[in-house]
Amino acid sequence: MARQPVSSAPLAAKWRKLAEQRCIEKGERLTPARLAVYAEMLTRDRPVSAYELIGLLEQRQKRKIAPLTVYRHLDFLIRIGLVHRLQSAQTYLPCGHPDHAHESQFLLCSSCGHVDEVESRGVERLLSRIADEHGFRADKAVVEVKGLCGACAAVEPG
Amino acid sequence: MARQPVSSAPLAAKWRKLAEQRCIEKGERLTPARLAVYAEMLTRDRPVSAYELIGLLEQRQKRKIAPLTVYRHLDFLIRIGLVHRLQSAQTYLPCGHPDHAHESQFLLCSSCGHVDEVESRGVERLLSRIADEHGFRADKAVVEVKGLCGACAAVEPG
DNA sequence: TAAAGATTGTTACAATATAACATAAATCTT
DNA sequence: AAGATTTATGTTATATTGTAACAATCTTTA
Numbered sequence: 290m291a292r293q294p295v296s297s298a299p300l301a302a303k304w305r306k307l308a309e310q311r312c313i314e315k316g317e318r319l320t321p322a323r324l325a326v327y328a329e330m331l332t333r334d335r336p337v338s339a340y341e342l343i344g345l346l347e348q349r350q351k352r353k354i355a356p357l358t359v360y361r362h363l364d365f366l367i368r369i370g371l372v373h374r375l376q377s378a379q380t381y382l383p384c385g386h387p388d389h390a391h392e393s394q395f396l397l398c399s400s401c402g403h404v405d406e407v408e409s410r411g412v413e414r415l416l417s418r419i420a421d422e423h424g425f426r427a428d429k430a431v432v433e434v435k436g437l438c439g440a441c442a443a444v445e446p447g
Numbered sequence: 448m449a450r451q452p453v454s455s456a457p458l459a460a461k462w463r464k465l466a467e468q469r470c471i472e473k474g475e476r477l478t479p480a481r482l483a484v485y486a487e488m489l490t491r492d493r494p495v496s497a498y499e500l501i502g503l504l505e506q507r508q509k510r511k512i513a514p515l516t517v518y519r520h521l522d523f524l525i526r527i528g529l530v531h532r533l534q535s536a537q538t539y540l541p542c543g544h545p546d547h548a549h550e551s552q553f554l555l556c557s558s559c560g561h562v563d564e565v566e567s568r569g570v571e572r573l574l575s576r577i578a579d580e581h582g583f584r585a586d587k588a589v590v591e592v593k594g595l596c597g598a599c600a601a602v603e604p605g
Numbered sequence: 606t607a608a609a610g611a612t613t614g615t616t617a618c619a620a621t622a623t624a625a626c627a628t629a630a631a632t633c634t635t
Numbered sequence: 636a637a638g639a640t641t642t643a644t645g646t647t648a649t650a651t652t653g654t655a656a657c658a659a660t661c662t663t664t665a
Contacts, residue, residue: 292448310564318611318612318662320612320613320661322612322613323612331461338651338652339651339652339653340651346515353612355614355615356452356652356653356654356655357613357614357615357618357653357655358613358614358615359653360652360653361612361613365612372503376535376589376591377534377589378649379625379652379653390463394574394577396578396581396583396585398583399586405583406579407577407581409573409577411573411577412573412574412577414568415567415569415570415573416552416570416590416592419552419554419565419567419569419570419592420554420592420594422594423554423563423565423597424552424597424600425556425563425592425594425595425596425597425600426595426596426600427554428557428592428593428594428595429535429592429593429594430590430592430593431535431589431590431591432574432588432589432590432591433534433588433589434574434577434578434583434585434586434587434588434589435475435586435587435588435589435641436448436578436583436584436585436586436587437583437584437586438582438583439475439581439582442583442584443583476631476642476643478643478644479628480643480644481643496620496621497620497621498620498621513644513645513646513647514621514623515621515622515623515624515644515645515646516620516644518622519643519644523606523643537620537621537622537652555611586641
């Protein structure tokens, strides 16, 4: 199976450098196929499902792409911290603060689909304290708040 | 299609009364089939997937049950507040504090599968404040902390 | 260069969830 | 009580999300 040349969405140099840096830190390899998935995600300002992403990539590359391929690339991107998975929506989102490692919380607008990624040390600390109080050793916290973003709240009733 | 009589897992009177009360409050109807799903969930002390639940119910009732049936009953139980869905695991869990309406947070042990349901007004307030600061109108928060419960943490390395 | 390990491709399939429409039961209206 | 309306259930099919197993290819390193 000769590997196809990968045609990728345009990717600003800063994102590429970021990805390279993260790979060095994590001892991972950056390949064209992996970068292409990241680039494709960056063309959207909304979370995408894995299969939406497959569709986008197939259009871009004019060929079939197996689900597993994309899932593997997503796993990679999550592993190096460039992508988040929204557990409550089963979708994927490029990290909004990719310049440093962090835990995130997400504000998901149920009207327009926009997601705000926020980074509150306070939430981290509080959840960590609560875990402690229950004799629980916390590893990772999923915090996803559903509601209406400012723009949509201004329009909707209520 | 004549409806089958439903053979149900044993269900303590207090759970039945609770379900009845919740239905009155919400203007919903309690049916044998719905109660049977709740009863089956209460026989487990762990979250179950929808399909595990289908299997349990099929064994109990000695007949095929369509996925949609169980999903509908789960939706009902969630609607009246007797069951939670764990978004990060895609599993379902009877509410641990079903006597009153509340938001919950969950501590999920990745080793033994046990889940602690906690109810922190502090978390609610903090998330609500953060949402406000971002001009976001919060509706519901998903808070699921993965890690090790006390018992498992005592055994595992680290 | 050869071996080892990581990445990708390919096929098939598992697990989770819903759509569309028919039937049955409960509730409401008159 | 009869018919109309709403709610709940049954049935079939299908959509969506995610993995297993294994072969082929590329990269790194000894």
